[in-house]
Amino acid sequence: MKQTLRNPWVYVIMVVPTLVLYSLFFIYPMATSSYYAFTDWNGLSDYSFIGLQNFIDVFSDKDFLHAIRNNMLFIVFSVFVQVPLIIIFALLIASVKRLQRLYKTTVFIPSILSTSVIGILWGFVLHPNIGPINKMLSFFGIEPVFWLADSKWALPSVLIVNAWQWMGFYIVLILAAILALPKEMNEAAEIDGASGFQRAWYLTVPLIKPIISVVVMLSIAGAMRVVDIVLVMTKGGPVGATEVMASYLVNEALGVNPNYGLGTAISLIIFVFALLLTAIYQRTFGRTED
Amino acid sequence: MKKLLMTVIMLVLVSTTVLTACGGNNGGNQQGNNTSNSNSSTSNSNSTPDPSSPTDTDKKAEPFTVSLRHIQIGEAQKFRKAILDDVVAKTEAEVPGLTFELEGVEDSVNRFTKLPAEMAAGNPPKIFDLFGGEGDALKYGAAGRLLDLAPILEELGLSNSFLNLDQFTLDGKVYGLPIGGNIEGFYYNEEIFATLGLPEPKTWAELEQAAQTLTDNGYTAFAMGSKGAWVPLMLVNTLIGRYAGPESISGFSSGEAKWNSPEVVAAYAKYEEWVKKGYFTKGELGFEYADMLNEFLTGKAGMMFDGSWRSSVFSDETQAGALTNKVGFFTMPAVEGGVGDQTYVNGNYSNGYGFSSDLNEQELVAVKAFIKNMYSEEMQLRGLLEDGVLPSIKLSSDALSKVEDKIVKKVITIMGEAGGAFSHFDSTVQSSVYKETEDTILKLIAGQETAQSVADQLQAVQDKANQE
Numbered sequence: 211m212k213q214t215l216r217n218p219w220v221y222v223i224m225v226v227p228t229l230v231l232y233s234l235f236f237i238y239p240m241a242t243s244s245y246y247a248f249t250d251w252n253g254l255s256d257y258s259f260i261g262l263q264n265f266i267d268v269f270s271d272k273d274f275l276h277a278i279r280n281n282m283l284f285i286v287f288s289v290f291v292q293v294p295l296i297i298i299f300a301l302l303i304a305s306v307k308r309l310q311r312l313y314k315t316t317v318f319i320p321s322i323l324s325t326s327v328i329g330i331l332w333g334f335v336l337h338p339n340i341g342p343i344n345k346m347l348s349f350f351g352i353e354p355v356f357w358l359a360d361s362k363w364a365l366p367s368v369l370i371v372n373a374w375q376w377m378g379f380y381i382v383l384i385l386a387a388i389l390a391l392p393k394e395m396n397e398a399a400e401i402d403g404a405s406g407f408q409r410a411w412y413l414t415v416p417l418i419k420p421i422i423s424v425v426v427m428l429s430i431a432g433a434m435r436v437v438d439i440v441l442v443m444t445k446g447g448p449v450g451a452t453e454v455m456a457s458y459l460v461n462e463a464l465g466v467n468p469n470y471g472l473g474t475a476i477s478l479i480i481f482v483f484a485l486l487l488t489a490i491y492q493r494t495f496g497r498t499e500d
Numbered sequence: 501m502k503k504l505l506m507t508v509i510m511l512v513l514v515s516t517t518v519l520t521a522c523g524g525n526n527g528g529n530q531q532g533n534n535t536s537n538s539n540s541s542t543s544n545s546n547s548t549p550d551p552s553s554p555t556d557t558d559k560k561a562e563p564f565t566v567s568l569r570h571i572q573i574g575e576a577q578k579f580r581k582a583i584l585d586d587v588v589a590k591t592e593a594e595v596p597g598l599t600f601e602l603e604g605v606e607d608s609v610n611r612f613t614k615l616p617a618e619m620a621a622g623n624p625p626k627i628f629d630l631f632g633g634e635g636d637a638l639k640y641g642a643a644g645r646l647l648d649l650a651p652i653l654e655e656l657g658l659s660n661s662f663l664n665l666d667q668f669t670l671d672g673k674v675y676g677l678p679i680g681g682n683i684e685g686f687y688y689n690e691e692i693f694a695t696l697g698l699p700e701p702k703t704w705a706e707l708e709q710a711a712q713t714l715t716d717n718g719y720t721a722f723a724m725g726s727k728g729a730w731v732p733l734m735l736v737n738t739l740i741g742r743y744a745g746p747e748s749i750s751g752f753s754s755g756e757a758k759w760n761s762p763e764v765v766a767a768y769a770k771y772e773e774w775v776k777k778g779y780f781t782k783g784e785l786g787f788e789y790a791d792m793l794n795e796f797l798t799g800k801a802g803m804m805f806d807g808s809w810r811s812s813v814f815s816d817e818t819q820a821g822a823l824t825n826k827v828g829f830f831t832m833p834a835v836e837g838g839v840g841d842q843t844y845v846n847g848n849y850s851n852g853y854g855f856s857s858d859l860n861e862q863e864l865v866a867v868k869a870f871i872k873n874m875y876s877e878e879m880q881l882r883g884l885l886e887d888g889v890l891p892s893i894k895l896s897s898d899a900l901s902k903v904e905d906k907i908v909k910k911v912i913t914i915m916g917e918a919g920g921a922f923s924h925f926d927s928t929v930q931s932s933v934y935k936e937t938e939d940t941i942l943k944l945i946a947g948q949e950t951a952q953s954v955a956d957q958l959q960a961v962q963d964k965a966n967q968e
Contacts, residue, residue, distance in 0.1 A: 253620025254643040273939075338783050359786020361946060447727065448785035449946040466635070466938060467931035468616045 240481075247475035253468050264475035273450050274476075277458040278483075280365060284372070284433035284454065285487070292373045292380075293426055299377070300384035301410050314382060321379035329442030332371045333358070358444055361451040368452050372439050376432065380425045387421040388414055427491055434484040455480050561596030566866045567625035569614075573604040575819055576793065579812050579887040580679075583879055591869045598866050605629075608728055611636070619645050626863055627870060630676045630854030632667025633927025634753070635934055637854060641668075641675035647855040647867070649674040656872050661893040664849040667927045677875060678852035680889035682808045683845045683911060683921070684734050685831040689823065692719060692802045704833045711779045714802035721779035723801035725792035726945055729938035730926070732771075732784075735805045736941060737924055738832050738846040739767035745840030746922035752929050755966055759958035763839055768944065768951035775945055785945060797823055811888035811907040829907045831914050845914060847921030849892055884908065890915070930965040933958065 214220055247264055251257035268274050303313045320328065335341050336357035344354045357367045391414065399409045415422070437456035440446060446453035446461060453461075455476065463473025568588070572581035581604075588600045603625065605614060610629055618624040619640050630637055630646075640646050650673055653659045668676040686707075688700065693710070696717060701707035711721035726732045740748060744763035751757030758764065774780065781787060781795055793813065796804040797820060813819045814827040834842030853874070855867050873879065880891040881899050888908045903909055915921075926934050936958055943949040949957075 253616065254639065254645070338786070354783075356783035356786055359783035364786075444786075445727070447942065449942045449948060464613050464616060465935070466612050467935040468620065470620065 243474040243477055246471055247478050249471045250469075251471040253470050257471065260471070264472045265479070267472065268476055268479065273453065274455070274458055276450055277446075277453040277455045280452065280454050281434060281436070281483075283365065284369065284436055285430055287369045287373070288429035288433045289426055292377060293422070293429060295373075296377055296380045296384060296425065297415065297422065300381045300388060301414065303381065303385055304388040304414075305406070314385060317378035317381050319378065320375045323375070325375070325438040326442050328371065328375050329439060332367075332374075333443060336367055359448050361448055364444055364448055364451045368440060368443055371443065372436060375439065380429070383425060384418060384421055387418040391417055423495070426495070427488060430487055430491055431484060434480065434487060455483070562862070563597045563599065564862045564866075565599045565601050566627060566863055566870075567601045567603065568870075569603045569605055569610060569625040569628035571605060571607040571610055571629045573606060574790070576790075576810070576813050579816075580883070580889070583882050583887065584874075587870065587873045587879060590873045591866065594873075595862075595866050595869050597862070598869075600627075600866075608730065619643070622858070624856050626856045626859060627867065628854055628856075630852060631927070632676060632678065632850045632852070633924070634929065635926060635931040637668045637676045638670045639931070640854070641670050641673060645857055646675040647857045647859065649677060649855065649871070652868055652871060656868065658871070658875060658893070661875070662849075663892060663894060667848070667850045667923065668852070668854075676852050676854040677871065678849040678892040679874070680809070680851075680880075680883055680887075680892050681847065681849045682890060683831065683847040683915060683918075684738055684805065684807045685829055685845070685914070686722075686803050686805055687796065687810070687814070687907075688803045688828050688830070689796070689799060689801070690826045690828050691823075692799065693828075696802075698802075700828055700830055701833060702830070704835055707833050710802065711774070712777070715778055720781050720795060720801035721803060722774070722781075723792045723795040723804040724780040724784040725787035725789045725795075726780075726784040726942065727786060727788045727791075729942050731789050731792065732780075732941050732945065733926070733937060734807070734846075734924075736767065736771055736937075738805075739770055739835075740764055740925070741844060741846055741922045742832055742835040742838045742842060743767040743770070745838070746844040746920060747840060749922045749925050750928045752925065752933065752962055753966065759962055760952070760955040765951050765955045768954055771941075772944055772951045775947075780945075785942065797821065799823065808907070808911045809887075809889055811905065811911065812886065814907060815888075815905050825906070827907065829910050831918075841919040843917065843919040845918045845921050846924070847915065847918070848923050848927070850924060850927050852892065929962070930968075932965050933962050936961040 246257075248259055248261060249257040250260050250263075299317065303310060303317070306313065323331075335343060338344055338354045338356045338359065341357075343357070347355065355363060357363045395413060395417075396409055399413055404412070435456055436454055437460065440452050440454055440457045441460065444452045446457040459473050459476040459480070462476065463470055570581070570584055571577070572584055584602075588602065592598050592600060607629075611631055615624060615628065615630075615636075622645065624645060630640075632638070637646065641648075650659075653661075653674060662677065663681065664678070665674055668674055668678065686701070688710075692698075692714070693700070696713050698710045698713055699706060701710050714721040722735075724732060737749070743766045744757065744761065748757040748761075748764065752759065781792070781801065787795075792804060792806075793810070795801045797813075799822075808829070811829070814823065815825055817824045820827070831845055853870075859867060875893055877893070877895060877899065880893050881895060881902070883889045884891050884895070884900075885902060885905075888905055888911075890908075890911065900912065903912065925937070929937075940949060940954040940957055944951065944954050
């Protein structure tokens with residue numbers, strides 16, 4: 211057996227199945243997508259090679275540029291609103307002495323619910339006529355707000371629901387990191403007279419920076435590929451107000467006038483965007499080891 | 501030698517594993533091959549079993565299933581679903597071994613999401629809900645995905661039975677069968693109209709006066725759910741038929757009519773004017789088609805523009821509640837200065853069933869039996885009486901005289917008095933143009949576009965589509 215393992219071909223054979231599966235489910239779809247992205251394939255008729263026309267069409271469509279802007283807003287909201295809130299909640303839960311498991315479970319529940327359930331649930335909550343939020347506002351004499359039908363409110367509503375869905379998952383991640391820290395440091399700081407805020411800001415947060423970095427990166431990647439909550443709640447509407455790149459893809463590739471060539475071109479654009487943003491983050495803010 | 505042997509054994513093991521994983525669907529492929537073999541034998545054979553007497557009692561039939569996709573979901577479609585269930589039961593009883601696998605899917609999800617993807621993959625259900633026209637039946641038919649029904653209709657003696665197969669016919673081939681006909685018009689709440697002293701609008705001035713009075717009194721003039729753009733487009737379509745004439749609808753794709761002609765712009769401008777006057781449901785862009793009906797049924801709206809297929813709701817107490825039999829129907833009045841015959845109605849025979857071209861011999865028998873039962877005088881009359889859907893096949897005057905529902909009676913009267921019918925432009929224009937009409941109407945409603953800018957954009961897309 212020892213002699214067998216010295217043969218480099220044995221290792222080649224061992225990795226072949228993985229490589230085959232990887233090629234089958236990643237390389238091959240990517241390669242065919244790359245090919246179809248340069249065609250006018252509509253799924254039914256014969257197609258022809260049209261060069262960069264799909265990419266030109268996409269980037270000259272202001273609806274797509276609006277979708278990119280919305281994706282960026284998702285990222286900004288995730289990184290600058292969601293992540294700080296996640297850290298604050300994780301610190302708060304970590305510092306409670308009683309019912310910590312209850313809080314942990316409670317915040318985690320939304321992330322195990324299906325997006326469809328969340329979309330429909332929040333559809334009721336935000337309903338202009340029967341939704342509890344508008345009922346409460348009407349108590350103060352405020353006119354019904356069309357949360358999902360008004361271009362002003364639709365995107366903030368979806369952002370908040372999306373954050374509500376995923377914050378619990380990240381809170382639990384960060385909480386695990388906080389609870390894994392040695393208690394002695396915190397106690398020593400407390401004896402030295404550091405306040406709760408000082409201990410959190412100067413001690414805990416720097417120590418969990420690597421996991422925060424991972425959360426930020428996952429949030430960026432998640433914001434780039436967000437689509438399900440948008441499709442369930444607004445289908446990208448009203449009038450493209452909540453359209454993101456992936457929902458634009460769905461509406462173009464399928465929908466009234468299916469255009470798979472264009473769809474695959476958009477999928478490549480999303481892939482490149484996500485890759486670039488993640489790489490930029492990793493090369494800059496995400497370098498925790500330095 | 502030992503090393504070589506070990507290497508060879510491992511190679512064989514790995515290859516076997518990979519090949520086994522890849523070949524997991526062999527059975528399915530085999531079946532697929534059988535299916536295509538049967539198909540070719542079916543097409544080569546002239547002795548297709550007679551669906552009217554398909555039972556061969558001497559031979560125990562092999563069980564088989566036929567997938568059937570319908571859109572009869574929800575309370576409002578319960579009458580139509582009951583008819584479908586009866587047809588399914590009757591067909592299963594007639595064809596030995598047959599079991600239908602029914603799948604209910606929401607209309608627009610089926611039409612715009614599932615079916616296009618299945619057509620691209622070449623695996624649509626065997627029987628499915630299908631719309632006629634350029635973007636649906638004719639496109640799929642030309643791509644070879646749909647069964648040509650002309651020979652089957654001839655075999656079943658139904659060739660001359662259908663009132664209108666235009667939207668399903670291409671080069672003499674019939675790619676689908678409409679389940680019924682319909683016209684589109686305004687439903688109105690008779691109680692609210694009586695309270696406000698409003699007559700049933702017969703002229704354009706009366707219609708606009710009614711809308712204004714309703715708005716002034718805190719009612720929504722026209723209930724509308726524009727989350728799906730096809731809903732407001734029903735009204736736009738009819739406005740175009742009035743302002744630009746019935747011929748304009750079919751003239752866009754031939755280049756004879758222009759979207760940015762003053763008449764079509766006037767139609768869009770009227771819609772824009774009504775939006776600005778607040779005649780439609782507040783926040784309509786966030787409401788679904790079903791919400792529109794709910795708003796009307798709860799007495800918050802005075803009128804609703806919809807198809808005659810909705811009529812059965814208003815005679816069903818469980819759905820209409822206090823509004824049962826208190827709803828009237830009228831078609832869009834003539835527009836002053838409108839082009840062409842102003843008595844034309846927005847009428848369609850566009851929704852029905854299509855059938856996959858990929859059928860084996862047994863499935864073909866089942867399809868024929870399904871057509872025979874679904875498009876029988878009995879079921880068509882039931883559709884008319886129970887569901888308020890106009891028949892798609894010719895019925896005797898005796899049968900038609902059985903209609904008691906006042907809206908259906910009114911619809912039949914309107915159709916009798918109409919000079920003709922123009923169809924939906926979704927069945928006459930190219931898919932790319934229709935998509936643009938959907939995108940632009942929502943922008944018009946949101947105030948992001950004007951009637952003129954919408955018309956110009958549509959014409960640009962139309963020109964491009966006509967050149968292709």
